[in-house]
Amino acid sequence: xxxxxxxxxxxxxxxxxxxxxxxxxxxxxxxxxxxxxxxxxxxxxxxxxxxxxxxxxxxxxxxxxxxxxxxxxxxxxxxxxxxxxxxxxxxxxxxxxxxxxxxxxxxxxxxxxxxxxxxxxxxxxxxxxxxxxxxxxxxxxxxxxxxxxxxxxxxxxxxxxxxxxxxxxxxxxxxxxx
Numbered sequence: 001x002x003x004x005x006x007x008x009x010x011x012x013x014x015x016x017x018x019x020x021x022x023x024x025x026x027x028x029x030x031x032x033x034x035x036x037x038x039x040x041x042x043x044x045x046x047x048x049x050x051x052x053x054x055x056x057x058x059x060x061x062x063x064x065x066x067x068x069x070x071x072x073x074x075x076x077x078x079x080x081x082x083x084x085x086x087x088x089x090x091x092x093x094x095x096x097x098x099x100x101x102x103x104x105x106x107x108x109x110x111x112x113x114x115x116x117x118x119x120x121x122x123x124x125x126x127x128x129x130x131x132x133x134x135x136x137x138x139x140x141x142x143x144x145x146x147x148x149x150x151x152x153x154x155x156x157x158x159x160x161x162x163x164x165x166x167x168x169x170x171x172x173x174x175x176x177x178x
Contacts, residue, residue, distance in 0.1 A: 001176045003128060004045065005139040005149055006065070008057040009034040010168040017092045020142075021084030024056045031057065034169035035064035041171070047071055048135040051128070053079035053142060061169065062140040078124040081142035082117045085110025096164075100147055103159035114148075114161065121148035129176050138171075149174065 009031025013020050027035070042065045050073040052062040062073055086109040099106050100114050107113045128137055139149070143164040150162040153174040166172060 001129060001133050002173055003125070003137050003139060003176070004047070004171055004173050005141055005146060005166070006038070006061070006171045007141060007143055007146055007166045007168055008053075008055075008061040009064075011057050014168060019084050019087045019090050019092050020057075021081055021088035021144075022055065023088050027057050027060050031061070031168060032064065035061045038065060038169050038171070039068060042066075042138075043068060045138070045171075046136060047138045049074065049132060050138045050140060051076060051079065051124075052140040053077075053081070053145070055080055055142070058140045058142065065138075065140070076124065078120045079139060079141040079145055082114075082144040082148075083110070083112035084144075085112070087111065097160050100144075100161040101159055102156060102161065117144070118148045118151060118161075121145060122152050125149065125152050146172075 009027045011025045012028045146166040147161040
């Protein structure tokens, strides 16, 4: 079984590298265009179901992608971006990898511990495998959450989740292995 993910379209905070976390930031014009430009590709995949974060930027992305197909969308907090607490709204001009180290599991500045992020994402991915094994599913999510998804399917190197490399409106495919 395969599952697909897409990161939401661009926001103004993406441009200036502000940490969004669970701040409910809207897509900007570029983000709307990115999602609109993916409609034809989205249609080619013939998804049966969309599971989407409850943050506006992801919800708007899923609504645009789904504008021609109108397939069911399930909204879930499990795909929300990681809560970055006191760092939300701060310019990210520092190395974020230590915050994704499962060995240290940083738990300060009101940041959601990375193991909590991983658990909520892996619980959802396990549920998808069980409930929707015969469906083609698209997850609409965020950069930090995509790191947890990548770790679920590919593991962690030296205890650090894979780097955030999923670009705005980039689609990736993962396969469950029994």
